Amino acid sequence: MTDTITKMLNTHPAQIDIDQQLLAECLAACFECAQTCTACADACLSEDMVADLTKCIRTNLDCADVCETTGRVLSRHTGYDANITRAVLQACAQACKSCGDECAQHADMHEHCRICAEACRRCEQACNRVLAAIA
């Protein structure tokens, strides 16, 4: 997917003020995290001990929604508004932090939570790097 993301950035007619390497990595991280959180929420739902995973499921669902929206906003460069980009990236870094922390607590028992925690960390860091670059 990163390959297609980079090609689309290269062919965009608008000027893109954010470092394209950072941007491509953040886009890939957002979509990966969105898919992983959706899958982790559903995997948790199929566990026998689902009753112990309800906060994890809820946080996964929030994080999937926020990552998807962030990936969409970062895919747009027409009429750029730094205020929206910044606020959305901050929300995404927060959702990924909360979800990464929650999934990490179940990482020893559930491999899907371990993989998901890693995707959340990657996305949190990628958002923070873009935030630093546009500060």
Place this chain on the structure above:
Amino acid sequence: MTDTITKMLNTHPAQIDIDQQLLAECLAACFECAQTCTACADACLSEDMVADLTKCIRTNLDCADVCETTGRVLSRHTGYDANITRAVLQACAQACKSCGDECAQHADMHEHCRICAEACRRCEQACNRVLAAIA
């Protein structure tokens, strides 16, 4: 829709710490604003002067995505995490402010932009009221 939103809040088994009246108004405003921004983006796209409305279309698309995600996050009360709620509401208030400002500039020429600017203002205010209540 507000009627069903309120009924769903009343029957939720979890404790809801946010004032339910404020919450119901904010939920209704988020979904209304999401639909209105999606419709306004498409109405702008059908205008003869679409070339003058590209920033408006882009901001509408961002605002629709952020409002939808905010409406989803606010619909969940299991395993509540105030940090996510706050960051998402801040992003939504910002997207609504930017989109309301942009649509307001075209309100004299395009009735759909005037209606959309109003929906953005209502949603921005509703988000700010919930933010103040959970501060």
Place this chain on the structure above:
Amino acid sequence: MTDTITKMLNTHPAQIDIDQQLLAECLAACFECAQTCTACADACLSEDMVADLTKCIRTNLDCADVCETTGRVLSRHTGYDANITRAVLQACAQACKSCGDECAQHADMHEHCRICAEACRRCEQACNRVLAAIA
């Protein structure tokens, strides 16, 4: 929300070939059902007997996603493609039927499932009425 939906339809510069009353009702039903299914999934997640509601939660999540996408597609009238509209409405009617059936099985025990089943039925019927009108 129906009021704003109707105003946005009235001010759209493109020709809208679908009966606007049917369309407005279907749009309102899609967004209401999306919100109700998101809320019902989360309410189920907070029930003590969550382990008995996992299929209901999953179907609620699918139905929320499909209804939201359908509401977005139906909000657009520029460059209308009847094939997409038809396929999306069929998917939405199916998701609402499946989710309505599932929620109806828990309606006696959980009021949120009863309210959600009703929202699914309304949306299923609204989709089928638009499908019949564009056949």
Place this chain on the structure above:
Amino acid sequence: MTDTITKMLNTHPAQIDIDQQLLAECLAACFECAQTCTACADACLSEDMVADLTKCIRTNLDCADVCETTGRVLSRHTGYDANITRAVLQACAQACKSCGDECAQHADMHEHCRICAEACRRCEQACNRVLAAIA
């Protein structure tokens, strides 16, 4: 992303009845196509000749929404309902076909449309392969 998708499928506690290789390819294709269509809509919006690309933008937006929803539904395996999966895959194959056809018409002039048409074809085929496998 395909790597993480495959890992999440391997660690899911539910039985997955669809061929996992086909499913992983379809999931990756859906998320790639969603991102590419979102980016292509915005690239078209920044072209000088945006007035000639309004149908392309609209179809891109529909296709992005449908692909994202399809990717979410296919990420879930708890309480599997073949009727929803089938209807959603059919809608996705149709949206990708319509969008691929539309983008292909602008492929000679706009490289982003050429890349997007290819992503749409890959996703259409991936959906049709899964549909054939679950028939």
